[in-house]
Amino acid sequence: MLKLKAIALAALTTASRAQTLSALDKRYMGKYIDRYIFYIQKVLKTSRPGVPLPKIYFIKYDKPELCVYLTLEEYVRRTRNVRKxxxxxxxxxxxNSVTTRTLARWLKVVLRLSGVEHFSAHSFRSTSTSVAYGSGVSLKEVMNTANWSSSRTFYRFYHKEVIRDNKFAHAVLNDDN
Structure with a gap:
C-alpha cells in the first residue's frame, strides 16, 4: 500500500507521465529540508535537442498523510535493504526497477481501489493540472510543472472543468425549506 500511495502522490503532485516517474533515479536526487529534487537523466517522450531535461520536485506538505515528501522518505527507508x-x-x-507500463498499472490500481473506473494512469495528469489551474495556480506554473511548452496542449487535451460547490442545488434540496 505504501508503494501505491507513493506513486499516486508522486503523479498527482508533479503532473508527470508514468515514463517520467519510471526515470527517477536516487543517484540523481537532491534531498533538502523541504523538498526532493530529481534530475532526470533519461531521454523522455518530450525531450528535444537543446532543451534541458526536466527536474522533478517533491515538496513537503503540511498534512503528513498527504505529504509526498514524507511518503517517499518512508518508501525509500523501507526498501533500502532489499533494493537491487x-x-x-x-x-x-x-x-529491481519497474517499467513505465508497471507504474501505469499501479496508478490504475489506485484508481480502482478508490472506486474510480474507466480512467487511465494518465488521468492523474489531467486531474492534477485541471485542479491546480482551477484553484488559481497560474497557467505558466501549470505548464512548467507539466513540462509543456504550449498552453494549447493544456487547453486542448488536459483542461477539464472543475466543479467546486453547487450552492444552488444544495439550497433547492435543503430539507429546511
Whole structure:
C-alpha cells in the first residue's frame, strides 16, 4: 500500500507521465529540508535537442498523510535493504526497477481501489493540472510543472472543468425549506 500511495502522490503532485516517474533515479536526487529534487537523466517522450531535461520536485506538505515528501522518505527507508537498483520505484517481487507500463498499472490500481473506473494512469495528469489551474495556480506554473511548452496542449487535451460547490442545488434540496 505504501508503494501505491507513493506513486499516486508522486503523479498527482508533479503532473508527470508514468515514463517520467519510471526515470527517477536516487543517484540523481537532491534531498533538502523541504523538498526532493530529481534530475532526470533519461531521454523522455518530450525531450528535444537543446532543451534541458526536466527536474522533478517533491515538496513537503503540511498534512503528513498527504505529504509526498514524507511518503517517499518512508518508501525509500523501507526498501533500502532489499533494493537491487537505484531507481526510485522498484518491484516488490524482484526489487529491481519497474517499467513505465508497471507504474501505469499501479496508478490504475489506485484508481480502482478508490472506486474510480474507466480512467487511465494518465488521468492523474489531467486531474492534477485541471485542479491546480482551477484553484488559481497560474497557467505558466501549470505548464512548467507539466513540462509543456504550449498552453494549447493544456487547453486542448488536459483542461477539464472543475466543479467546486453547487450552492444552488444544495439550497433547492435543503430539507429546511
Amino acid at each position: 537498483c537505484d531507481n526510485l520505484f522498484i518491484s516488490y517481487r524482484t526489487f
